[in-house]
Amino acid sequence: MAGGRQTPRQKLIGMMYLVLTALLALNVSVEVLDAFVLVDDGIRQTNVNFGRKVDMVYDDFVKQRALSEERVEPFFSRAMEVKDISEDLVTFILESRSEMIARVDNIPIEVADTLRLIDMRRKDNYSTSSSFWLTEPIEGGSAATIQPGGPGTRAHKLRTMIEEFKESLISKLPEQFRDVIQLGLDTEGPFFDKFGNALTWQQAMFDRQIPVAAATNLSRLVTEVRNAEFDVTSQLYAAITADDFTFDKIEARVLPRSQIVLQGDRFEADVIVAAFDSRQQPEVIIGGRTLEGGRLSIPATSEGLQTYRGVVRVIGPRGIQEYPFSGDYIVQRPSATVSADAMNVFYMGVDNPVSVSVPGIASGNIEARISGAGNRLVPRRTEGGYIVRLSSEHNVNQNVTITLFANIDGTRRQMGASTFRVRVVPDPYPEIAGQSEGPIPRDVLAGQPLIPRMRDFDFQMDFRITQFTMNTTIAGDFREWRSTSNRQTPEMESAIRNSARGQRFQFENIQAVGDDGRTRNLPPMVFRIQ
Structure with a gap:
């Protein structure tokens, strides 16, 4: 088997292959070879389970595509291509397996499709199975001109399809994932017989291999194909989910709660790393002080433009790495705006429209109050809009004041006030x-x-x-x-x-x-x- 890092599933498949090879190396009776049946049954059940797992990934793709087609479509289309080429290879393997069994037992292919290996009559007739794979021409030519396992044989075609399958799967993956995934399906070897002589993959698979062993080996190949299909589609699916992204760039980001800070309040912001490892907590340093929880909080003691700068430390591939950040914010005095929409006075007996606002405060967090007994502020449908209705008893020589309050972090604060003159509507x-x-x-x-x-x-x-x-x-x-x-x-x-x-x-x-x-x-x- 080929070296290199392997997944646990690939190691299990490799152990199954070693068991098959060991059984073939022994001169055992036909009854003992029935053990291949148990191995094959287990492998075929594994293939069914693999098929279900792969189908679940495809189902997840469909759900994600319905939620965000533009983001998912590039990965979804690649996954569908992986599905098609996997089905083509599995179909060729299973059809060839059935055709080999039919040739060995001299039965129709339709019967061989559903025949269990326990019911094969010629489990040890390796001459027929070897010839079927290694010397029988399938694309023209004659047995006399074909090299065993060479071009024009089923074994050579299967090897070519496997190698093209692997290349195609790798090409579907994003560049950063291609060196990470291990597909298995080794066709390069090296492979040796029991005497230490080098063999091609075709010979190792089919040369003087009894049919029951060849059929079991083909079932194992289907397992490896499904395993590769599952790994690639899972990796493609992971590429569209933010939690599983592999980032090749990292930047420090400051997310302020507000760009405008009222004098007497505090400027607060979240300092985060845009691409981060959830298993470690970045260290944020500003002014020589390490921030707890990565949260920046600076007292707003003076007006005007304020600046800050610091670094974020994270453990990266090259050890501790620092990413600097800087920013600024503006501190201003509390202020409020109350403007009459039509004139700078309020008139008795008519609806006087006004608009109120406090910079940096949502209108839903602003409360307006009007002076004078019986005077009313009636909300309008427009944001921050009110109608001022003065009481008929109001003294026209007495000004009216509208005061604004804001809810800031759960505290009610007075933000300012505006005073308006009161006049009687002029005569017509x-x-x-x-x-x-x-x-x-x-x-x-x-x-x-x-x-x-x-x-x-x-x-x-x-x-x-x-x-x-x-x-x-x-x-x-x-x-x-x-x-x-x-x-x-x-x-x-x-x-x-x-x-x-x-x-x-x-x-x-x-x-x-x-x-x-x-x-x-x-x-x-x-x-x-x-």
Whole structure:
């Protein structure tokens, strides 16, 4: 058998081969050779178990591919190629085994496929089995021109397929794994007979080997093929799982919990090795001090840019190796931002939208409070957004303050406050047909209602006219009429329709009430009939 490092499974297979060789070296009876049957039965059961184990790896591949096709696909496609070439080799071995048994016992191949070795009638007829493998041509030519076990024989073809199989399996593995795995299936030898004469692999396998031994040896070959298939597919599967990666590069990494630190707090970060051996704990040194658990914690005592540097020590192939790291962070005072979305004041009787934020703090960890009895902060759907609704009892001469608190590491801290002036919503301007003064046709002015309109104001408040008076001079007499709504009275409309060109009409004592319930005295309007 070939030397080199072998896995326990390969050592077991090698011991089984030695047992077979020892049995063949003995001149034993046919009854003793029945022991080969027991060995073959055990090997074939092992092959069944190997097949199940390999199928489990393929099933795991399918599951992983469904979870992350892009990452798994390169290894999955290689595993499928390994499966195909393994099946081709196993099929050739088993079909040749059945054909040899059929030739030895002169029975149909269909019967030989399921025949147990215990039922072979000519277990010791090695001349037929040797000829089948070593001298019978399979791809043209004649027995006279073929060298025993040479090109054109089944033994040579099997050896070639095994060597191509091994080369193909190795090529499917990532480069870094090719020197690690041992496939077995040795065809190079050296091999010797019992007298110490050198043999080829073909001769060692089939020359004067009784059929029951050759059949058992072929079952052993299937075991080695399945073993190689399992090792390669398992290695390919391990290549896609992070826990089993073999890394050829290592870097120190610092993972800060936050890039922004409030004055009085602490800068904290996890210092790790990006590729590491889980069986050892890296040593992290900064400022000549070894960090416990690899966690960096620096008090934030002053504002501005702060820097740090250190090394990570790990035990590598060349002993203790050091990997330097460095970084920086910014320390700033606690701060908070409260901004009115429309103006820098709050108005009575309307919804005042505001936005709040604290740098470095998630909105879910911010609490806003407003001063003044009855004043309310109503959350909006936007992140950090609120509506300020002032109480109708609030004194317009008293400012309102919004204070922000933040939950930092389980502690409630005040982060800042903003103060806003309070104002009453300005008065609207009355209009008739979109005009508030100037020349106007009598047909446009007559019968039109008074409409209060807001000018240069970003908030929405509705007003309604509750009363007004209209006056004019008719034939030298001053005449005045009063309305208790925003509509002209019939007398007003009649006076306008019977007016002369150039006649003036004044609308005065105009009062309006807004949504806030306050009564407003609006400016007068003067129109001249065109």
